[in-house]
Amino acid sequence: MLRADWRTGYDARVATESSSSTAPAAAVGQRRLLTLLFVDLSGSTAMAEWMEAEHYATMLASLRELYELIVPHHGGVIARIQGDGMLAVFGHPEVREDDGRRATDAALELHAAVRSLVPPGPKPADFRGLTLHSGIHAGVVLVNDGDQMRGRFELLGNAPNIAARLSETAKADEIIASEDSLGLQRQFFETGPRLSLQLRGRATPLAAYRVIGRAAIGRRFDASVRRGLAPFVGRGDQLAALDAALARTLAGRTQWLGLRAGAGVGKTRLTEEFLRHVAHESGQACRIHRGYCESYLSAEPLQPFLQMLRALEGMADPPAELFAALQSPPAQRADALLALLLALARRSPQLVCIDDLQWADDASLRLLHRLRSAAERERLPLLLLTASRPQPSLPGANDGDADIIELPPLNEFEAARAVHHLLPQIDPFIATEVQRHAGGNPLFIEELCHAAAETGEGLVEGQSSSAWLAALVESRVGRLPPAQAQLVRLAAVIGNVIPVWLLEALSGCGEHHPDVRALASQDFIFPDQSPGHLRFKHGITRDVVYEATGLHQRQALHRRISAELTQRGAGEGRLHEQLAYHGAAANDWPAAADHAEAAGDQALAASALDRAKKQFRAALAALEFLPDDATRRRRWVNIAQRLGMACVFDASQDDLRVLKHAAALAQADGDAGLIARTEYWLAYVGYALGETRDSLAHAHAAVDKAQQCGDHALLAQLPGTVGQLQAAAANYAEALPMLDLAIDRQRQRASKSPANQIGLSYSLCCRAYVLGDQGRFGQAHAIFAEALAPFDGSGHAVEASIQGWRAAVLLWQGRWAEARTAALVAHRVGAQVRSMFTCAMGHAAAAYGAWMEEADPAARQHILDATAWLAPRGGGLYSSFNHGWLADILSTQGDAGAARHHVAQALRRGRQHDWIGGAMAYRAAARLAARMGDADRARRYLALARGAGEQRNSAHEAAVTALLEAELRLDDGWRAALERASAEFERMGMAGFLQRARSL
Template identity: 60%
Template sequence: MMHPTDRASAPQAPGERRNLTVLFADLSESTRLADAMQAEHYALMLRDLRALYQSVVPRHGGTVVRIQGDGMLAIFGHPQMREDDGRRATEAALELHQLVRLMRPPGSSGQWPHGQELSLHSGIHAGIVLVEEGDAVRGRFDLLGNTPNFAARLSDQAGADEILVSEETLGLHCHYFQTSERRLVLLKGRSSALAVYAIKGRAAIGRRFEASQQRGLAPFVGRKFELLQLKLALAEAQQGRPAWINIRASAGVGKTRLTEEFLARTATQNCQVQRGYCESYLSAEPLQPYLQMLRALASQGLGIAAALLTAEAAARPAGLLQLLQALARQRPQVIFIDDLQWADDASLLLLHRVYALAREQQLPLLLLTASRPQETELQADGARVLELAPFDASDAEQAIVQLLPDTDPFVALDIQRHAGGNPLFIEELCHAIKHEHAGRRALIRPRADSAGQAWLAALTLSRVARLAPEQAALLRAAAVIGNVIPTWLLQRLTGCTEQDPAVLALAERDFVFPDRRAGFFRFKHGLTRDVVYESIGWHERQAMHRHIAAELRSQVHDTPRQATDELLGYHAAAAEQWAEAALHAERAGDQALAASALDRAKKQYRAALTALEHLPSSGVIDMRWVAIAQRFGIACVFDASRADLRVLQHAVQLAQGSGDADLIARADYWLGYASYALGEVREGLLHCERGLLAAQVKQPPNGALLAQLLGAQGQLLAAAADYPAALGLLDQAIAFLRPLNQATVPPARPAVSLAYSLACRAYVLGDQGQFGEAHACFDEALAIIQGSNHAVEASVQGWRAAVFLWQGRWPEARQAAAEAQRIGGLVRSLFTYSMGHAVCAFADWETERSAASALGLQVAANWLASRGGGLFSSLIHGWRAELLAEQGDAAGARLQVAQALRRARQRDWIGVAMAYRAAARLAADAGQAARASHYLAAAQRVAALRGSAHEAAVNQLCAAELALALGEPAQHQLSEAAASFEALNMAWHLQKTRRLMACV
């Protein structure tokens, strides 16, 4: 058995960093076989086996690196990288396995020992490999990194005559083969399981589009202009004015999908379609696309096509020309050739001859070809190039929603930014997220490797390999700078201005493009930038990052502070200058927090904390870590995740080690607040109580810190529906904070703690039916915060919208919720964005009863569900339970009721009365009067627990409606409900009640 040396660290002497596909193959049960054979016979068998290795691998475009004993290590992608290296390696393994099975033993026995068949077991994996020159011991090359190790371990796990290939290697190309079910394997040295396929054989497909069909095509999106152009060209061709349209775009932009959609629509146009494609694989034959057309025609019984197939190659072009001419005279023809960039010269020459003949004789013929830019120049008089652009933002969003219908809008935006409108990149990112993060997709953000596909990296790097050397060097420099490239920095690094031919060539080839801001370029696809960056050697990257950091420091007074700090923090970290990285990332986090850019603040604070962890441990570093973590906590409370809790829990541990009472109190405060944001009220109360105990140790206590802790505890108690205690604590906090806000007019910054405490007091009063006082509190809160676009403003508007809902003031509720959603989008707070969306949808449902509003509520629920819900998520469950019950979806409504009750166990009672009313309606619909009464009584108990006057009034109306449905008298209940609504100024509910009273 042969294994690579397990080396994952960077070598002393830098090698070349390559994206390679690695194939390991070993003879199965070789020890047992050698023991049972004569040494001379075993040596002959090894000679034949090694000869197979040496002949088969190069035939598929690979390189044999080392043969040791009966094992072989081969690579694909060096010296020439191809986008289908994974497929080539798999084809090579299949051929090797087949030929080894056919090997016959030397000597006269006629069979191998023990009656076994000779077989290999192989593993294939792709990724970044550091390639160094080898020697007689190490083989032709020395390969360093985990990729060859994982390929070897896959080979070890493979059974006799089995080929295991990682999903990362094949990606969409797996559909060229018959495979086992996708399965996960654990490999030594890898933290997560690796998805693999066992290769059974070849599949009967030849194009990547057919592979996409095997997986399932997403609905067709956009391309209205291009379809119209093709339709007009076909109409002209049918009138005897032949046309040649070449659809040109980079790989993955959707050339083939567009043409297939168009050809499907020609079925009703009385046209005959001839199809062919070109491929780069070594087995491609001359005149390949035309021979494919001939085979299709011969299978339909056309004798002349069968005759041409058997003719000499030299005679075929003339015969093909005559055949296409004859077909066009019978019926309009569409000739489609895909991937024209790989066509042989004879195919291109024949294509020109067909077009010239069609124009000369005015044949009803449309030539339709698809090619990539800069690879095939079509010099044909009258041929028109239709450039296919990547998706715009609207089409990209539509494509993502179709592939990931439950993903939240912020993840969708990240996918758009990373994919740059490339449909293939969008599809692969979505499929990777669906596979790897099912049930928690909203918690992730696309990373450089989040597509999980080395084949996509090969697709990108094969394009890079075709660049001129100066262009490739420029692209690498741009990738190190980042996704957005200041032109002055690129010039300092490379000497190239924005008008340099090499820079313009990169833009023409769809790598970079001018940003909307003058003086900047941007990568067209974030995924491309990441792949190029990862392909750069570590030493080269380090040197470039140090150079960039030095240039940025020299320009610190000429660029915006925040942009400089973000860039310096990033490049200093990449250069392992950890002290500087921590300093600038912390500053960038502070600037983002001040601008309410919460996601950027969290990202920068995390970077600062990571940098600090690389510095020697000390009390000073620990205290700085805690201080940054507390500001991180401010950003977390509006968009918290479970991962955030781990940071804040570590901050509590460090603070406790310091012995500083105030530090301990603040650390517990932020951990409690993050727990509150996640809807974990019990844990939040525990941490706030611990924080209060710590804060009271210091004498005299810090009044501002005590006010914050009291306010947080009051907010948690309000969330737990302990309203009397909550109001007492909120009033104490407000009494302390209000004078501070009034001390400076205008205040230096919005008093967010005061505004949110007032909003919490307002919704408590609103729930108790004191709507006038509630709106007065909201007005005061908004006077402090309105117009700031701060995350707290979104929270205030969100609660105001909820109180409007309780009153039945649907238009006002929608207006406030829309504002909450708008600000939530600006600050990237998924909770406030989703809750705003949900309130809008529920308000629309109450006024319109439309399917769109019901779907809108479901979408908002899905966004939050993917994160495990959150604060007050029982509201959404209550709304959905009522809606689904009314729609007659009993099973769906019961599920929402159950989820609302589950939230009640976390003391989240705000939507539970609604859920019980929905359960009562379901029971009444089923004729179960006793159960309906039981659920109504439960709804009333929840209303009493909260002291909720509006819930009690709605319960009375619900009781009357159910009595009427069951044929029972309801006049008394309606009268009581009307009196309650009138007293509470709930005009919409009062009108509804009076309409019912008029019908009784």
């Protein structure tokens, strides 16, 4: 789920970029994604004191010669040399996916070269030589032409400052590179542990590494192995095609298969899996030769074939052609390599595998084609396997003669498996967001999961990826023909989903235009499931392209899009979401606020609560840019109250902070009605977060203010709220009268509006679970049936809550199978309406039902997962349930340490008036004590369990505690306890527990 502070609208960029400038883009330079290397001479101030001016000037000249020699060698451009310091940029004029690696290699070479410099003139005894200290960071920068004062370029943005701060932080002869600049390419280097640096002028810590030296790896796949590979999922059809080709080769055929897919889709991983299979299955029947191409500085002519040749040195029983190839001069090397591979193929089947063929040199390509032709003429058993990216500018290049196997992104199921493997306890909504954003690209999935694991949170809106991954995307865009590049930037401004009519209105290019089709074939945009729409294949791609588009160009496009949308949907009210987004992006704050508020109201009416929350937050953010007056503040409070209505089924501490701010505004306004309703929503959202004590105080304040101003509608709602809060605090004696009063009033008004019916159903649900906790199961189930009747499986959010509580009551009654069914409905509906609370609690309840019914060993992990999903939201409503269930399972399994932890967590919730799992936690503690042979402590915990049940007047808890007393047999009274328990189980219809009692 996307995180956002209430002050953040749709996009973190909106609030920070200029809100008034209308200058043309040319006047403010170009927006570029750059990697910046900032280097400085260590101890230069002290050296200037003891060196003669002429000597110091000579040293600076030598230093600058090194800068001017080494930086361009690695593909960088010197932006500015000032004194002994230098700022270089990588990615201008063309972004390359390995700019971070190039900058780091340049820094390493510079440091080594400076260490070897000997400054002229006499030196102090303690002088230890010249050293640099360097910082590397990447980010979006505004690039202007420079001058004599500003250097070759003027670079505007935060990224150059951060690179300078990293250089300041580095000690003598140290290089510090941000994680953003390196990403996966960090594995090409030996680095120190991950640092979290609080840099001057930066609000949040920055992840970075000290770079020590180069690592002995050459391929990105090797870098992935070093970090830890993502799971290999799917690809069954492609593996089958490769296996079939291998079988034909073993039968004597010559073939060339080309794997083709975009960056990160998994060509190399599939190749590795296939080659592992070949080595395992074929044994010595097929010899494997491997090589790869690269665009980096270490590339050499015939690189992949020379790698194969070097791997053959020391081969047992070598052919004469091997010695000839090893000794051949460069001019004859291709002929010698061809002769060698043909000689080997005459002996036995051969598999020649070349990765990243898109970067192959001409000599390697010629040799590859010659090898295939010669092998086909002689009918030799040779399988050529190459992996390459699509090359739009060279339609028949490189692998044009191969039989192509297109490698698609992972499908939804495969992507879900990969995410679950990398983030086993991740919130399912975050997992879904990762899948959507990654678009089935395994590299993107891995990177987003890596980021989520580091932060413990979801994707941050406006922060699509790290800079190194953004460079990978931008380098692809940079290779497009200009018309296609412009089209993809326009599409990115429209959004992740692109109405075809809108794209055509703005660009003249419809769905079947050659440029649009070309973008589909190159994995940028493709037809959406909804007719008349296109969609970006990967959300990351869209975000990166949008971020790299200049501000003024973007804003102008947003204004044009708003005009087209307004004309298209004028008066129909069906385009509020799009108009709100484009209005905010164009800094048209009045329009953004109006449309976002309207979109939120529409989503709320349709029970699309997550969308309603997003739109109301966007409206609040837009209001922050409007003049501050009483009207704006009252509107802010009114929207915040509707946000409260939208978040009661999935509340977070962020939501509570918004309502607290609204309460402060209402108090300052002094309107009793405004204050009463804000206090009401504070009470309700606090209740949804399990903050029962504070919520009761807010509810009582709402009652006082509502009585003061005569708000009879609110006074009619408040008994239900107070009753629900008292029920949550297990104050059943006070809860039931309030719930009965609320139900009577709500029944009278239920037919007048859907909102009244929803309130009635939830009040009935609360009354039902209170009766169930007291052992009055028959009455409870009748009331649950009445509460559910209006929904009839429609998938409303309140249906998930009711089914969740019904599952809990069925668990109390020992009707395990029925409880699991109800819990799974709660989980499914909660997922549909994006209510994490009902989704997670349904998941946990179903797992506990599976444990009680069949001792499912996976139950423990499922409940742990559900508990972890809820933790980031800061809520604790009824979380003692989860901890009680876990304590019961773990104590039964004998995992004493983990069980004690959850006993303590359940009892800690008791201090927050959440006692629903308290008796179960005490029973788990009694079981642990008995297992340790400590009968006195076990009896004490049983007494505490009885007390916790009595506090709730819970007949079923008393009976289950008596059953445990009988099971533990701590004294001679166990038979009487068993009889009491059995009689109560039979009276209350607690079938599962009665069966357990009879088994004793």
